Every structure is written in C-alpha cells, then in structure tokens.
Amino acid sequence: MVNGDVVGSGVPNVVDTKMQESVVDDASQALSVIGASPGATALPRVLGDSPIAVLLVDRSHGQVTYANTAALELAGDVGLPVAVDAWTAAAGVTDVDGNPLTETSAPLSRVAAGQPVAGEPVRIRGTDGVADTDRGTADSRGPVVWATGFPLGEGAHDEQLSLLVFLPVEQPTGADDPEAVLQSLRERAVLATDICFTISDPRQEGNPLVWVNPSFTKVTGYSLEDSIGRNCKFLQGPATDPAAVQQMVDDLSAGRSTAVTLLNYRPDGTAFWNHVSISPVYDGAGELVSFVGVQSDVTSRVLADAERDAAHESERTARRHAEEARARMALMAEATTELVGSLDTAELQHRLARLCVPRLADWVSIWQVDDDGLITSATSLHRDGDVVRPLLDAMEAAYLGRPFPRAAPVREAFLTGQPVLREDLDDRALEPYARGLTDGEVLTQLGVGSLLALPLPSQRGTWGAMTLVREAAHGFSVEDLDVAQDLCRRAGQALDNARIYSREASVAETLQHALLPELPDLPRITAAARYTAASAAAAVGGDFYDLLPMPGGATGIVIGDVAGHDITAATAMGQLRGLIRSACWDTDEPAPDIVLARVDRLLKVLSLPVIATAALLRATPPADGGDAWVVECANAGHPPVLLRTPDGSVDLFCDDHDLLLGTGMADLLPPRSSTVHKVPVGSQLLLYTDGLIEQPGAEGPGRDIDAGLAALRQRWASLPVSADPRTVCDAVHDLVVLASDDLAVLTLQLD
Template identity: 50%
Template sequence: MFPGATDPTDTPPGDGIPPRTRAAMADATSPAAGDGAGGPQAGIVSAATAVVSEHGEAQSASTVLPAVLSDVPVAVLLIDQKSGAVTYANTAAVEMAGNVGLPVDVDTWGASAGLTDLGGAPLARTSGPLSLVAQGLPVTGEAVRLSPARSTDEQRASDGEDAGSRLLWVTGFPLSRPGSTQALSLVVLLEVESVGGSADADAELQALRERAVVATDIAFTITDPRQADNPLVWVNPSFTRITGYSYEESVGRNCRFLQGSKTDPATIDQIRAALAAQEAVTVTVLNHRRDGTAFWNQLAISPVFDGQGELVSFVGVQSDVTERVRVEAEREASLAAEQAARQEAELARAVAEQARSDAERAQREAEEAQARLALMAEATSTLIATLDVADLLDRLATLCVPQLADWVVVTLVDEAGEVRELVCRDRERQRTDLRQFGAGHALRLPPDSPSQRSITTSRAVLVEDLPDRLDGAMAFPAAQEIARRLGAASSLSAPLVARRRTRGAITLVRSTSERPFTPDDVGLVEDLARRAALVMDNVRLYQQEHVVADTLQRSLLPDLPEVPGLEAAAHYVSASTAADVGGDFYDLLELPDGSVAMVIGDVVGHDVAAAAAMGHLRGLIRACLWDAPDPRPSTVLTRVDRLVQGLRVASLATMAYLRAVPPAEPGGTWTVQLANAGHPPLVVRSPDGQVRPVDGVTGMLVGVDVDAERTTRTLELPPGSIVLAYTDGLVESPGSDLDQGIAALVQRLAATPAGASPRDLCDAAVSGTLDGRDDVALIAVRFL
C-alpha cells in the first residue's frame, strides 16, 4: 500500500467497497495469497488490495506520503492489470484528476485528468504510457501534457481553457511477477515545469531530464510481516539506484542491512515500536549504500491490512534527502555560531577585565592541574617499576622533593606500630644531616609527631606552625637541631593505607612560610600516599606468595634420581605470573621389580591451586606404580583414574606413563611399554639421530570416565635411544594446531648434533618461541 486515499463518497452502494476492490481483497485473503506460497507477490497483492478499509476509508498512509514527498510534487496510482482499472490514487493524483470514483478504467482516469501526449492527442490508446503500464509493461520515462481544463471536475473546469497546460514525466513498473494471482502496476507522475506559451522544445526537454532525476530518488519497498524477520518481498528500481543493492540482493532480507555503525539507535527503536504497534511512521535515518557510503533517507512506513483487518504487509516510501539534511545542518550550525558569537561578543565587552582575570587564573589552575596529573602519572609508572621495598621508598621520596616539599620523611611501621624503616630526602641532598636525622628520629615517634598522628588517625595532618612544635614532634634534641638547620616552617603528613591497614606515613616539610601547603596539596599528597601504599602492599604480597610458591615448587618438582643404565634431564616453565608453579609435572622412579617408570602429566589450570592438585595426583601415581598387581601401563592408568575420581584429587588431567624393562644382558635392547590418557605423544630419538613421535597410543583423559579402557603399546629401544615426554604448553600456540607444534618440536630435536645428551634435547625443545599461556614440563631419558 502506498500513501493516499480513495474518495469515500464515490464508493458503490451496499457495503461501500467497490466491486474490483472487493474481488482483489477476496484474492488477497484467500489461502493462496496468505500461506506464503506466492513468495514476494503475496505481500504485494495484499498491499494493493488494502488501499481502503472495510468502510472504504483511507489508511494512515495518506498522512505519511506527503511528509516524505514534501519537496517532490508527485502523484501515485495503483493499476490492476487484469481489469485495466485504477484502484488507488494518492492525494496529489486526486487533485490532478478531480473527484473520480475508484476503481475506474485507466483511460477514463487519464481523460479526467486531461492527460495528452506532447502533440495534444489523448492518451486513451494502447501505446500510451498509462495503457502500457496497465498491460504490465515498464515505462522508464515519458513526457505527457496535463490540461486541467479537460478534467471532468467542475472546479477544475472553472479555471477555463486559458489556465495553461503542464508537463508531466510518467514512470511505471509492474508490482507483480508473471504467474501471480493478481497483477498490479505502480505509476508515478511528476510535474516537470509549466510550458504554457513556450516555444523552446529543446529547453523544455532538457528541463524535463533534469527534473526527472528527482523521480529516481523515490523508492518503494514492501515487506511481509507474516514471514520470519519481516523480510523485503519487493523493491522498485529506484531502491536499487539509491542503495546499490539489486532486487535479488534485497528481497528476502530484513531492511536492517542498510543500517551502519552510525545509524541512530533511537530512530531504529522508533521504527521498531511503530511496526510492533502496526502504525504508520515517518523518520529520517542514516542508511548506507552497498559500497559503504552513507546517505540520509527519509522513510515512511505504512501498515497494510486485508479485508479481515489482518496485517499483511508494510509499505515503505523512501527518498534520499542527504543534501537537504546537509543544508539544514549547515544552516543550523551557522545560526548557532552566529548567536554564540554575538553573545560572546556582548559578554566580552561587558566583562573584559574580569574575563582576563579569570583567564589568567584558569591558566594557572590548568598548569597546576596538569603538573599534578603529570606527577601522578610519573608516580604510577615509577613506583610499579620495582619489587624492592627499599628502592620503592627511595623512589617515593625522590618524587616528592623538590616538586612538593623541601625535604621529606617516609616512615614504615610494623604490626606493633614500631618504626621498622625510614627514608629521608632533601632538596640539597645533605645525606649526612638526613642520616643523622633518621637515626635520631626513627628510634621513637612521639605521640605529637605529625607522622604518628597521621598513622594513628589514618588521616592527613597539616602543621602550619611547625617551629613552635618541634619539641613535641621529635623526641630527641639532635633530630630537632637537624630539622631547624634544614628548615621547617610547615609540614604535611599523609598515612600510607592499603587494604584497610596503615603501613606508615609520608611527611613533607617546607622550609619557608612563603610557600604554605594548600587544600589542593593535601588532596594531591593523600592520593600519592594511597598509590604508594597500595604498591608497597602489592610488593609485600608478592614477596609472600613468591616464598610460598618457591617452597611449593621445590617440594613438587623433585630432583631426578640416579638410576643405573639411565641418563635423565628435566625442565619446567610456569605460566603463572604470580607464582613459579603450575599443574604440569614429571617423575622418574625405579620400581621394586627392577623396571623404571617415567610419568608426564598436566592438571587443568596453571596456578597454585593447580600445583596443589598436581602434588596430590603425583603422590597417588607413585603409590599406584609402586605396588601395582598388574604392571601394564594401561592397567595402572585405569587404577589411577578410579582413585582420582573416587578421592576427587583433581578435576581433569592428561597423563602418559612409560615403563621400561632393562635388557637381560648388557648391550641389549630395552623393552618399553607405553600408555596414554589424552596426553601429547612422546618423542623418540634413535641412536642414529632420527626423531619420531610415538603415534597410535591414545586414551581418555583422567577424570572423565571411570570405566575408560586404555591400550598398552610395546617398543624395543636399542641402547642410546632417548625418549622425550612433554606437556602441551611446549607445542601449542595461537594460530596453529597441535600437529604443527609437534612437527616443529621434531625438527628442533633432529637438528641437535649427534650424541646430544638429554639435557641438550631439553634445551633444544624449549629454544622455540613459547606462548607463555600454559605451563611447560618435559623430561628426557636416555637408555644406555
């Protein structure tokens, strides 16, 4: 449906619906039109048959189209191809033809409007543009004359024969494809310019071409809300010219594909709300063409209902108004700029002196604020660059002098409140005096000391008459004398509070009263103290966790034992930034029956918690290996899996277990049995230097299925062979799969010189670029 309305006074008797319209409505509401079998034509037919309501009244689209076409004088007709009748005319078309009852034969409507060809002959013939459109043929553009005096409308006839003729540009196209249950066509008539009395035909045609371009900016679209996501079911050629999207690229998609990152979400919400309420809406929205360029689109959407009042379609009328929006924006910006300039000029003349004073003060404040921000930025980057407390305190003192004070004292206290560390710094770097001051002052902080008061109250303490209070501020005369020699006019102390605990205080001292502390200084020093205290506490926590992690690592990753007939080496790298431990582990164990067990495993996670779970799992594996009734690796892994799930030792883990039986006689081959529980394959380096992964040994991860069965593979290894076991952190990296990582590892191992030791292989294995996101553990064993 397109905006416009028929005249309700011209409807036939009875129920008030014209016969042709009633027939069209019956077809539109039939199963063939509503069950979706007609494809895009179903929505188009519904749009055509719903131009009038049950009582012949115009739909709300009649108020929408004039808003869209406010700058484009255009008339719109809808023609039934089967009957050759005009079934719908918008307001502009009604004004053109007068009070002509619809539906009406297309030739009759043309005669009523007074349409002729450029030679003055009536259009009521099969070759006329209206007749061609009525036959389902497209008319890309043809000029016709409009003689209002020929209209059957008495009011138009009253204008007289001398009213003059007008030139129109006619375009038309079918709305339906061949085979549709109904065949409809759309006609757009655009007035080009008045030609009464003009003899310059070439000028008229040139003007016609220029004005006809405007008609191509009017796009019509139809959507079907009965289909999922309310897709487009038809677009006219103007839509393709405006957007760049062809008919095939548009139909079947929701029109949101025209939106972009700069489309106003509020406008989209307005459209969405109108569609949900089945109401007409007119908006101006920023859309994007197929080539990505943006354009302003004035869009009017009207709901279309069938004879039963059911929503069957939405019809959209679109116009490219980019130039208009740009001109309006420029005009508004120009007016706003002009008004602002006038107000600023008037204000400047009235308060010129005050403005200069304010500007100077604002500049000073801006410079001070910039200096504070620069100091905070420098403090953050400087303080976090060290993990040593003494260095941190020295950096903090350096930040304060001379920017904030002439000399500074940073005091740290222990849990009992006793001074445990003190750092001093002054403008002249008088190290001797400061060391003497620190030695005397740090022995005890009197209750009236600014530092002690700040620590006790956890608030900033400002002392403006410090010379009168030196006796109470410092316990020893030597410290008081040094303070007087350095200069002590005022002091500002701020507590070092982190995680609700006071760690100490920072006291800034200024030597002269000419530079007193301001409220801005108090806020700045408090902020600096908070940052410094948090960094200090982070250093403390890091050192504590590092000690714990180091102890845990040493207990969970033991030194490899010396086993006769073997040469072994191992390597471990943690992915945790807080602690040097993780969930990966390895082990080498000589069993009671004379065989040797080599285990590599990986518990899910890479932090202290994963390391703790790994410790439990490693102990459990050792117990299972030591007294296993069936020494086959597959049986041992199954037993470990059952114990892990039964005791809830770890959530998930991968593991590979190798059991090596020494040769019966020196120089013989080693018999190796191998089982795998979801772990990367082990790699074997032959005595001749060839390196290959041991494929074909797979099994379920530990912790997934308690009844999982795994297989055992047996290998015969000649003396001098080296077996390398590793975790997935060695071969996994972003952008590559596990096979690529294993292949790269094989290449690195094969590149080692002949006779390379297990330690050499470990070093070569980790010589590649490690991702650092996962732990890496590896163990290499040479069988002699």
C-alpha cells in the first residue's frame, strides 16, 4: 500500500510487535485449519473493493468499540460501544437464505469469542430492512457479503481486540437451492487469507502501521518487523502514480474511505498492482482511532485489462485503417468519375480542387505551367470558401505570369517529378518563396503549417504542379502522400488529354469554318444558319448546309448529313459539298433531281466512301409584279423541309424521299424526282438535319422522329410571324436537350 503520512490505521494499546506476531501466527494456523476443512477448499471470491463495514470488537466485554462510518450507518448510527449481537441484529445480518443468525453461530459472536473467521457468506439488509440496490442486488434479503475476522491481541493489555471486516462479493444469481447458491459463491472465490489487512494509528506521528496480517507479508514481501512502526508509503516506487497517492491523502484527510489501484514494489524491486481500500474507524465519541486497510494483489487483473484494452485498441486501429482505406478507395473512384467527365481544362482543375479539399488539405492551389516555365493559370480552393477568396486571388496574382520562385517546394516538385513535403512552417520558413505574402499576412490568414507539393505528370513531361496545404504543422500522413500521388497521376493524365483535345478542337474549328460557307448576300433572300457538332473529340461533324447562286438567276439551297461525327465525316462532307456546287453549274438550268443524280454517279466513279442524306432546293424569284417564288425540291432521304407562309401556318415541304447518296444502287432504282411549288412572297423555309428532331421526350430517353418533328412545327408556329431567320434559328435550336448528333439549321426568308 502506498500512502501519504495520513494514510494507515492504528489501534490503542496494540504496540507489542512480538506479541502481535505470535497472535497473528496463531490466527493464521487457525485459518489454515479452517481452510483445510472438508467443503472449504474454495471460499467465495472477494472482489477487493472498499469494505462494506469495518468493526473492532472488544472481546473482554463482547462489544463493538470502534467502527467505520459505513458500519455505523448499517446499524442505524447506534452508539458505541454496543453489544456484538445487538449490532448484528441492528444491521440485519442473516445467513445466505435470509434466516436470523443465532448468537453462537454469528460470525460476530465467534470473533467476539476470540475465534478467527476465515470467511463466511452472510447477508446484510441494513436498517431499512430492504436490499441495498446500489450494491448490485434486487434481493429483498439484502446483498451477500463476505465476513472475515482476526484476533489482534490476547492477554497482554486491558483490551483484547479482534478485527471484523465485511467485504463485497459477486452476487449469486438464478439458483433457488441454498446449497447451489453457496456453491456458486465458492466457484467464484479465492481464499480470504489472500487478502491483506493492515491497521495504522493516525494518533501517532507519521501514522505508522501497528498491525499487518500474514498475507501482507506474503503479498508484499515485507515482514512484520519491517512493517510495524512505518508509514506504508515504503511500498512506493519510481512508477507509482502520484495522482493516485494524492487521492488517498485527500480522501483520508477529509475522513472519507478511499479505494485506488496503484503500482507498488516489493523489497527485491519487483512491481505489482495493488488494490488498496482504507476505511477510517471511530470510537463511540466520534474520535478517529485507526485506519483499516484491505489490500489485494490485482496484477493479473490489471494485466488482463491491459491486454483487453490493447486488443480493443488494435481492433479500433484496424477498423480505423479499414475505414481510411475505404475512404481512399471511394476518393479514387470519385476521382475517376470526375476526371474523365470533362475535357475542359478549367473545369478539370476545379474538380481536382474539390476532390482535395477538405479531405486531403485545408486548401489547395493547382498551377499550369507552359513550355517556357511560366505559370499560365492557377486554381485555388479553401475550406472556408468565398470568405477567403480575396486572399486566394492575392496569392495567385503574386505567381501568375512568372516562373516558380527558385526556393519554392512546388518548383522542386515540378522539376524533379517527385513530391516535396515541408512541415513546421512559419513566416521565416516561407519568406524565401512567399513573394511578400507574409508581410501582408495573406499566408498567415490562409493558414500554412505544412505543405505538400506534387507534380502533375503528363505524356509529354509535366503539365503543372499542385500544392496541398494544411494549417497543422504536421498535417500529412504517409497515407495522404500515397493518395495525393495517385490522384495527381490521374489528374495529370486527364489534364493532358484536355490540353490535347483543346488543341485538336482549335484545329477542327478552323477546318469546320473552312468547310462551312459564310452565307452570301443574295437579292430578296435573308438567311441565317447554325451548326453544332456532337463529337466530344473535335468540334466538327458531317452535317452541312449551303446557299449559292445558280444559273438563270435562281438560288441553290442545300442541307445534308454525311454519316459520321468526326474529322473524317467533316472531310467527306467537304468533298460532297464541292461536288454539289460543281454539279449545279453543269447546265444552264439544272433541276435538283438531275444535280443529285450526277453527284451520286460521281461518288461511285471516284470511289468516295460517302453515305449521306441531302435536300436540294432551286428557288427562282418572281417576275416583276409577281407574288410567288417557284421552288423546286429533290430529297435524297433527308428529313422534310418546313414552310411557313405569311399567315403563320407551318407545313411540310419537300417530303418526297428518294435513295440516299453514295449507296451505289442508284442504277437499280427509278430515276430521282423533283417537286415544284409556288411559295408566296414573305414565306420562310426551315432546313435542318435529324439531330434537331431526334431528341429524348418526356416519356424517357427514346427518340421519336415524328414527335420531334411535331415539336419543331409547334415551336416555329408559336413564334411571331415577324420573327427573322436568326431568331427562328436560335428558337428551334433550344429544342436540343441532348447533343448526341451533329446539328445544322438553315432558315431563309423569300421576299
């Protein structure tokens, strides 16, 4: 036991250590005899918690002369001294079955007679006559406790004293048979003689021990001579918890019972865990006369608890690692989805930033670097959002258009292709590459305690670099580094693809503008056109339109759709458009069906791999004073042209379909045909490709051309009659909800 000077217990007139040693030896022998008796090989397991009650019995008078507070409360605060049997009755002490104890059989009576009681289960109901539910039982007979007692001295002094202690035990459950209950107690028992008892005298200087039982020597290794007369703090050692010691000192100084588990040491230096319970004992006048200590070696229990805690901690660690692994996998899965979902460089940088904050960093900056080593763009995101946006803008402005500072970790990462970690950062550490941002406290307000710079690799080298920042001085783990590297590899590839796409798209856009004509300014015709490519790889496709003068003062109007959605289709479209233009001038007055037939033959003769739909109109303006245009139309498998007359009605026009161009089967079928219509002056024509009308409807993703055509007619009819061709183009283009196909629209007004 380890205590301060106030810890211990003492009994008056018990100072003759030689006599005490003799008495204790006698008691030990008596206990050994009892312990060896039949049926007592396994006495009930004492839990080692604070004693329920501590009594000192004057054997010469058969009275309880001293008791701790709990013992007094159990008996209804009876005045001391009190007869042993009177205290037994007042405290409600019964046998295990709840039957009253006879005077001769009661443990207190035997102790008062000078007999040692190694241990006996009894029940204590207390003064209220009901169970003490706080002690872990709902039995109306009261909780089972363990009674043990020892004679402390005999014949040497006026007082012949015995110590009687009631200790808590595990409560028996589920058995009606008294023998089964007792056996249940025994199965959970240890010998009472394994419990150490001590008594110290607080009235003597230093509160020395005045008595210890043999188990104290057995457990601690200190003999009776080594112990008596000393405060039991001699059990302290280098690893004894001072807080536990102070708790005992504080409790006992305040007159309270105390119970702690702490590390004690034997004379040979070996350590053991000691559960110590100490109770103050008072006389009838309320004067503190002794401290009774109950000690148990609980090393095995403490070690078992430590092993269990270690196992639990290992389980928690394993679970945490598993959760972190799942989180990393989820992040990588999300990254894959996010980074392949766009070919726009700026959008990809924003997506990468959102993936990093706050899961990998408090804030992030993504830097794009050109071939000259200059920073061309920066994307930053902070966990605090728009609140710190001005700070991020100021930080980016300090670096944009310039190379990385020579001392910057991000420059090292960019040049070496390896991650660079910096920790324990402050203004002094940041100054060489902060570009004055520490003076204005920009970086301080953003929070820079640790920094992880990583390259963004690409097929051609390094696209740029990324800086992850945490406010904590040591904000990045090894796992964070692994995840960040994997993320940067994926992001670098996606950004490189986006850059390649951007360059190809620029080339494709130039090609598309070259292939699609600028609409000419023709007499009495107002025209507008719009083109949208569906390809995610290049902004070109096979849809086309054309407006050209024809012999005889007529105007050729063309809409077509070459199979395919890429540069190959666009090239084929350019060839087809050139053939149509050429065929339109083969004769003085070429009819649309003749032109398409010639084009079809040329595709076959030239072995051009082109399959296309097309509609060709030849519009001749009215003679002076006339009120109608003559429009001839031939259709090679193309969606019908729409006509809107000045009264606002919208009708199908040029809806007679012939074979597609480029099939090679024209010779096997009847000749192509043309239709002729008179169109009132002021009418409008709408030519389009199937991408406009093949749109998912409200019923689902299916594409119904008839429904799309009806929606197109309805949209055009809903526009004012005065709507010009540009307005019409924009309005009908709004019907597109999914650009899964190339789209061309050409609108003309015939005045």
